[in-house]
Amino acid sequence: MAQVALAWVLKNPVVDSVLSGATKAHHLADAVAALDIDLSEDEVTALEAGYVPRAPTYLHLVRARTPPAIGVVSADARVNA
Structure with missing residues (x-):
């Protein structure tokens, strides 16, 4: 399953890098084996089917540190002028 996850990451254009830690030799072998997996569009769609995007925690x-732009309606519907 780790090979498929890494193959998805490699195919995903919005992912810039992967942090992969190997504590055992077979972990490294699994990571390298992901390079040989070419996921089809149908497989990627199936893998992403249950994913629900959410804002970072x-x-x-x-948002608390970034002042809203002048004249823009903020998330709580106040006008900042």
């Missing part, structure tokens, strides 16, 4: 911290 830290997003509320970013």
Whole structure:
């Protein structure tokens, strides 16, 4: 299953890098074997079928530190002028 996960990451254009830790020799062999897996579009669709996008858990911290632009309606529907 790790090989399929890594193959998906390699095929996904929005992923820039992978942090993969190998504590045993077979972990490294699995990671390298992912290079030989070419997922079809149907397989990628099936893998992503259950995925529900969500905001990062830290997003509320970013929003709290970033002042809204002048004249833009913020998430809580106040106009900042």
